[in-house]
Amino acid sequence: MDLSVEIGALHLANPVIAASGTFGYGIEFAGLTDLNRLGAIVVKGLSLEPMEGAPAPRLTTTPGGMINAVGLQNVGVRRFISEKLPALRSYHTPIIANVFGRSADEYAEVIRYLESADGLAAYELNISCPNVACGGIQFGSNPQMAGQVVAAARRVSRRPLWVKLSPNVADIAAIARAAEEAGGDALTIANTYPAMSIDFRTHRSRIGNPTGGLSGRAIKPITLRLVYEASRAVEIPIVGLGGIDTAEDVLEYFVVGASAVQVGTANFAEPNACLRIVADLEKLCASENIHDIKGLRGIFQAEKH
Incomplete structure (x- = not known):
């Protein structure tokens, strides 16, 4: 059976990718899992200068998920290149750099x-980051600002550009089209959902910030819909991200239009989550007589009314 996929010009041995923000810079997991068996690794977000991030505590569990407010802590792009990237070059798994900025x-x-x-x-x-010049509005909140970021990146990049969309928009299809038209090669759908977790005894948030981002099993049905809507609006590949913990989850995302998936929250509790899902995906495809996973992409059949 063939689990390989293509995201534009990028070939992946399998469709299961470790998501940014849940897998460090990748190399931290080298002693816990076989990095060479992953479809790809997206390293934690990189900014122009180092960032300390949000106050602790940064994570709390919720029914069916997790809320985080890490605050995009990272070592900055220059230290990543000098301190983290050299060790990653010894692996043949594709490494994808997640990037953000204030403009x-x-x-x-x-x-x-x-x-x-x-x-x-x-x-x-x-593009879920705030645009400082526009009063802190997220770049991904409207098509024009999303397109500006992608176009600016396209002018300087010789490598493929994946655009990670925010789910907190009225029309995901419009943002997806803007990213495609500006030169995006693929879309990652979607980032976390704004949420709160409160301790009624202390009257305070269970994390250091008042609000954070909800991820995990609870968001899968919502994100499936976003992938479906975006897939009908663009031609570029979509990478589904949200609540993926089983092989069945992977196939569901493919059916609504994804070409690959990212595993996020599951990595916190289980460093081998990605490899477990890959192994289970092989078994599931064999039992269902699915010889090429790419054949499932976008075959969802909407009922006629």
């Missing part, structure tokens, strides 16, 4: 640094 120009500046380094297969643009 479209800052996204481009981060990518300029990364363009000088070997060992990266693609970039993932996190």
